[in-house]
Amino acid sequence: MNALLQVCQQQLLAADAQLPGHDALSIRRFRQEAMQRALQTGLPTQQMEHWKYTPTRWLTESAYAFHAGGCVGLDPEDLKALLVARGQVHHLVFVNGLLSLPLSGLDGLPAGVQVESMARLARESPEALEPWLGSDVTGADQGLAALNQALWPDGAFVRLASGVQLSQPLQLLFLTTSFREPIVTLPWSVVILGEGARAQVIESYATLGQGDHFTNARTTLVLGQGAQLDHLLLLAESDRAHHVGSVQATQLGASRLAARVFAVGGALTRHELHVALAGAEAECHPDGLFVAGGRQHLELHSWIHHLHSHTRSQQWFKGVLDGEARGVFNGVVRVPQGVREIQARQQTDNLLLSDRAEIAAKPQLEIHSDAVQCHHGATVGSLDAEAIFYLRSRGLDEECARKLLVQGFIDVLLQRVQPAVVREWIARRLNSGEVAS
Numbered sequence: 001m002n003a004l005l006q007v008c009q010q011q012l013l014a015a016d017a018q019l020p021g022h023d024a025l026s027i028r029r030f031r032q033e034a035m036q037r038a039l040q041t042g043l044p045t046q047q048m049e050h051w052k053y054t055p056t057r058w059l060t061e062s063a064y065a066f067h068a069g070g071c072v073g074l075d076p077e078d079l080k081a082l083l084v085a086r087g088q089v090h091h092l093v094f095v096n097g098l099l100s101l102p103l104s105g106l107d108g109l110p111a112g113v114q115v116e117s118m119a120r121l122a123r124e125s126p127e128a129l130e131p132w133l134g135s136d137v138t139g140a141d142q143g144l145a146a147l148n149q150a151l152w153p154d155g156a157f158v159r160l161a162s163g164v165q166l167s168q169p170l171q172l173l174f175l176t177t178s179f180r181e182p183i184v185t186l187p188w189s190v191v192i193l194g195e196g197a198r199a200q201v202i203e204s205y206a207t208l209g210q211g212d213h214f215t216n217a218r219t220t221l222v223l224g225q226g227a228q229l230d231h232l233l234l235l236a237e238s239d240r241a242h243h244v245g246s247v248q249a250t251q252l253g254a255s256r257l258a259a260r261v262f263a264v265g266g267a268l269t270r271h272e273l274h275v276a277l278a279g280a281e282a283e284c285h286p287d288g289l290f291v292a293g294g295r296q297h298l299e300l301h302s303w304i305h306h307l308h309s310h311t312r313s314q315q316w317f318k319g320v321l322d323g324e325a326r327g328v329f330n331g332v333v334r335v336p337q338g339v340r341e342i343q344a345r346q347q348t349d350n351l352l353l354s355d356r357a358e359i360a361a362k363p364q365l366e367i368h369s370d371a372v373q374c375h376h377g378a379t380v381g382s383l384d385a386e387a388i389f390y391l392r393s394r395g396l397d398e399e400c401a402r403k404l405l406v407q408g409f410i411d412v413l414l415q416r417v418q419p420a421v422v423r424e425w426i427a428r429r430l431n432s433g434e435v436a437s
Contacts, residue, residue: 019153021122021129030133034149041143048141053328053360054270055297058242064184064214066151074177074208076103081432082173082206084425089202090115090170096177097185098154108168112161115170118188119154129157132190136220136248139274139303144244148218152188158201162194162224169200169422176237178211185213190220193227193255200230202422205245207238207265217245223255225279230258232417236265236429239294246272253279253308260417263290263298264430270299277304277311288317289413291430292325292357299328304344306335312343318413319350320406321357330362333376337368346376351409353383353402 021027043059044051074095076086083091086105092115093103099117106115121128136145156172174187191201205215215237223229237243243266249257263269275284290298304313319327333344350359363376383405391401410430417423 019151020119021126024122024126024130026130026133027122027126031150034146035151038143038146038150041141041146043143044141050139050141050301050330053330054299055268058268062182062212062214065181066184074100074103078208079103079173079175081428082175082204084169084171084202085421088168088421090166090168091173092156092170093173093175094154094156094187095175096183097174097187110164110166112164113166114157114159116157117154118152118157118190121157129190132192132220132222135222135250136218136274139272144216145218145246148186148188148216152186152218155187155189156191157189158191158199160193160197160199160227163196164194165197166199169202169419171202171204174203174205174215174217176205176207176211176213176215176241178207178209179213182212182214184216186216186218188218188220190222191229191231192222193224193229195224196226197224198228200232200422202232202234204234205237205243205265207241210238210240212240213237213242215241215243215245217243219245219247221247221249221257223249223251223257223282225252226254227252228256230418231260232422232426233259233261233271234426234429235261235263235269235271237269238265239267239296241266243269243271245270246274249273249275249284251275251277251279251282251284254281255279256282257284259284259286260413261286261288261300262426262430263288263300264292266296266298268297271301273300273302275302275304275313276307277313278307280308280310282308283312283314286313286315286317287413287416288315288329289319289410290327291320291410292327293322294325295323296325297327298325299330301329302331304331304333306333306339306342306344309340309342311339313345314343315346316413317348318409319348319359319361320353320409321350321359322353324354324356326358326360328360329378330360330364331376332364332366333374334366335369335372335374339369340371342372342374344372344374348378349409350378350380351382351406352380353406
């Protein structure tokens, strides 16, 4: 058995009585069954079809440990750059996998909006979590997702009642601090929108210091009839961090999901999006951008399942790679037999700033029905030499010309982010990486 799997199994046995919801038979049984699935599936390797582009040796080479507490001495000022402006956005902050109420700010939440710790809910009202334990859209080779299901210690639970609109964005910040030994965190968050509800949720991951850590994250989204959710994910952990995460969304009729991901951090970052369009007139709009330099490895994967006729999806993912960075985009649109009148578009555009950078772009359509409109495309290129020459002829040096062209390539997706305070914060976080050089 893999060493990390052994540690996780021992952790489940040793900490069973301390894990949230241990008194609830349904949650305890779900954790045990998830651990069995993890043991049966095993940790991912490059021999698995969905992981063939992903380096996995780090899973066996690092001796990850579980950390049982947050971090003392943190001040809101320590998080200033990591949070969207206070007063304009609600914040829920998790440190090393556990909620930190002193660093959070939820004043002014309207009636009908529930935002709290998954750990507290599992301990005090486990029946509220039971409907969502098995609600994820499953995929192949999900050993790490099963580990999260077995061992999650905390996360955010967000629920909007029918017809409720959250006027200010809600940010969920997952922060990992440095330790002498590498640690693993396993947050699970659930966001549920009732019929006709509307919200913007920003989920961000960051590191304080340069510690080696592994984030194994999972987010469950459930959109009721006619609900609208703008879910924005920022992955910006340290260059020694490894991040594997998934967002699993289920949409009922006439619901609308904008799923945006910006990946700029980590030695290795892999994000999966699984969407089930389960009602007529449901639509999703996934956007994504990864920006990498040095020897980073960043991946974006999407699986869009059109389970109902008269559904729509439109995806646009971009990558900017410099140095010896490697990027992967794999997008799958699935239409089963009998599902008709759907529209699906998928596009990936990638920019290589170095002759040593690599991109693997693989948009896919799996169509088992007729009367559908499905399109996909992929482009890979470098900066236009004529455009650089033109800008230099107008007085810019080569570095400024290159940065301006890269910024233009990125801005097309950035301009889709609203409101302006969120867009400007994302732009600052992207520019802080200094990867567009």
